[in-house]
Amino acid sequence: MSGASVLVKICGLSEPQTLEATIAAGADLAGFVFFHKSPRHIDLDAARALGAQAAGRIQKVALTVDADDATLDAVAAALAPDLLQLHGHESPARVGEVRARFGLPVIKAIGVASAADVAAARAYEDVVDWLLFDAKPAPNATVPGGAGVVFDWDLLRNITAKNWMLSGGLDPENVAAALRQTQAPAVDVSSGVERARGVKDAEKIALFVAAARSLSSRPATV
Numbered sequence: 687m688s689g690a691s692v693l694v695k696i697c698g699l700s701e702p703q704t705l706e707a708t709i710a711a712g713a714d715l716a717g718f719v720f721f722h723k724s725p726r727h728i729d730l731d732a733a734r735a736l737g738a739q740a741a742g743r744i745q746k747v748a749l750t751v752d753a754d755d756a757t758l759d760a761v762a763a764a765l766a767p768d769l770l771q772l773h774g775h776e777s778p779a780r781v782g783e784v785r786a787r788f789g790l791p792v793i794k795a796i797g798v799a800s801a802a803d804v805a806a807a808r809a810y811e812d813v814v815d816w817l818l819f820d821a822k823p824a825p826n827a828t829v830p831g832g833a834g835v836v837f838d839w840d841l842l843r844n845i846t847a848k849n850w851m852l853s854g855g856l857d858p859e860n861v862a863a864a865l866r867q868t869q870a871p872a873v874d875v876s877s878g879v880e881r882a883r884g885v886k887d888a889e890k891i892a893l894f895v896a897a898a899r900s901l902s903s904r905p906a907t908v
Contacts, residue, residue: 693872694898698726707888711895717747720761725884733764782813791815797822798837817847821854858893865901
């Protein structure tokens, strides 16, 4: 996919009306979470319906966390995703296995709290299509993302990956500043466009996309 200079991903969608709002706002990617501990988790029946609604209108991303092959097979069959997002502790070898198994572009999420975390992401550059830098969860956290926490964007100054996404605590009010500071080619948001935990807000989705698109960044493609 190409077109707008900043790629925009709305993640954690679970309802037809907010998926429709995401498409209407002009987002590039719609993310669907398959992780039972997340308030944004959807089951396979919902995935089939939402996948059919999105088909041919927006790129679909299936987010899983340390999922086994059987789980990934079921998710892929239900959603028919365009991309897979691995948001757990998957090793570079495991990421490569998943990419080869499904023949789909893969996004690997990297939790960031220090420069060492960003440096460790380089091990994935040859096996992924996108790196996604998110705030590193607290040691006692039960979910790996979607907590609405901003990390130090200055840590991303020496990114070597061509394709990467900025996530973690973004919202309609700060995404423009985030893009100015990081020059990220893509942004990802979940809790920042919600009116309650796990419940997306159509107006916030529209505002987020508009704010992200108000600035130029490096060209991005999927």
